[in-house]
Amino acid sequence: MSGSQLSRLPLEIIIIILSQLSFRSLLSFGKTSRANYTYHILCMRHLHLAVFQKRIHALIAFLDIDSSWINCQSNIVEDSTLDRGHQIPIVLPQSTRGKEVIGCKSVLRRRSASSESRKQIRGNGNDDVPRSAPQTIRLQNEIFAKIVNRYGNSLVDLEFLAYDLNIQGATAIASNCQGRLRHLGLRFEHPHIRDSMLSRSYWLRPPEGSTAWNSLIGVGEQGKNIGLTRLESLVLERGSITPWQLCMLVKRNVKLRDIRLRNCSAVQPEFLNWLGGLEVDPEEPHKYEEVAPGASIQVFWLENCDSIRSERLGLLADKDDEKALEKGLEWVRALKSLKSISFRQCPNVDPDLVEKANETIWRLPEVVLPYPVKQYNSEPIEVDPDYV
Known part of the structure; x- marks a missing residue:
């Protein structure tokens, strides 16, 4: 298809056609004319x-x-x-790499490591100086x-x-x-x-x-x-x-629905409590949010974050007490539109408590636990006394 034939098509069709090209082909196409350069910019979405x-x-x-x-x-x-x-x-240009990168050859590998030789190389403007x-x-x-x-x-x-x-x-x-x-x-x-x-x-x-x-x-x-x-x-x-x-x-x-x-x-209590409407508005410190700022969020994944803390289910006197179950996680209830939440690899969140809280309070379709529950509920291993 020639450039003149392509220009006769609606812009939406042109973008659909060009979106099927590989990146290199798209760049090559953009170099052929000014009009095609504009088209290749528009379809890079x-x-x-x-x-x-x-x-x-x-x-x-x-x-x-x-x-x-x-x-x-x-x-x-x-x-x-x-x-x-x-x-x-x-890939960063070769001139920006030095001996710090594993497997990368550098002039400094073949030279003395003395400070004088390093200063001499820098003074000569050598591009192989490590970054x-x-x-x-x-x-x-x-x-x-x-x-x-x-x-x-x-x-x-x-x-x-x-x-x-x-x-x-x-x-x-x-x-x-x-x-x-x-x-x-x-x-x-x-x-x-x-x-x-x-x-x-x-x-x-x-x-x-x-x-x-x-x-x-x-x-x-x-x-x-x-x-x-x-x-x-x-x-x-x-x-x-x-x-x-x-x-x-x-x-x-305001249209943010997916946060990972x-x-x-x-990921600190300051942010989580604000998201759940438990803290004051950061721009209006004397006004509490009537509707939680995170009420419209549907996906909220918090992974490998050690600042999130919960109680341990095994240490609770009353395991059916909702306030005790949600302590540290009270903000979750205010996320009314939530469909999926993840605490994967959060070391200070008890998976048993999260599972219990979801069954009795949150009732979310998808909850990813910090670690598998079986890891914490596994039975002790019996050891033969003769091998001790």
Whole structure:
């Protein structure tokens, strides 16, 4: 089909046709003419980007998404983040990598490790000088921002897989995707990626709060006249967003129905109680919410979050006391539209209590327990005295 024939078709049909192309074919098509360049921008609606030091790291990150989130998947909730759009692995340029990356050849491997030789190499402007983790994060966000600046106005589904988010990446999202984006996934937890520039515990805990997230909620110097307001689903993994920032992000996206948080620093009683209407409005500290801000949420997954705490069912004097069962989890009852909740890998939540609370109080269609109940109720193993 020639360009003139294509231009005669309705725009909706053109987008459907071009959406069947691979990413490389779509880019090639966009280079053929100005009109086709516009078409290829418009049909780039679902984009998942993984920016890492190695291609294998990006592939592992994509595989890890499928394996970890499909395990919690049921017929009750349709996961719109899977099998959609273009999954693009991006490898940082060779000049940005050094000996910190396992298996990467570097000039420093063949040189003396003395400080004099290192200074000499840096002074000569050698591109093989190793990068630190903060430099890698900056480069990841630079590449991500360039792509979002080009396609952001047409994106309805965007995911970013890297080490962390900085102001440049957050501003690119908030300024280019504010009116159209429906799904945002920021995944910064990749436990199966081994990078020697990172500490062994790097993936285990979220980083400290960052002002970069202010751009997403339209506050601060970087966030003036920008921000996201029409999200319907949100995925945050190992995010450095604070409880207040997450409150504001949820409040300003009134159509948000699907929230999935994993190893996220914002999952604190402050946020959960606000979501359940138990705390005051963060913008109006003297006004309590009559209807819980999270009353319309249908999917709420909190995984690998150690700030959520509940009582132990075995320690309760009255196991039928609703107040005792919900202590620490009172906010769940106010989420009236909830269909699915997950506490997977939350170490301070008792699975027996969650199961009991759902049977007697919440009655939700899908509840993912922190750990299998059998693990806690297993019978003691008998040991032959002769082998002791």
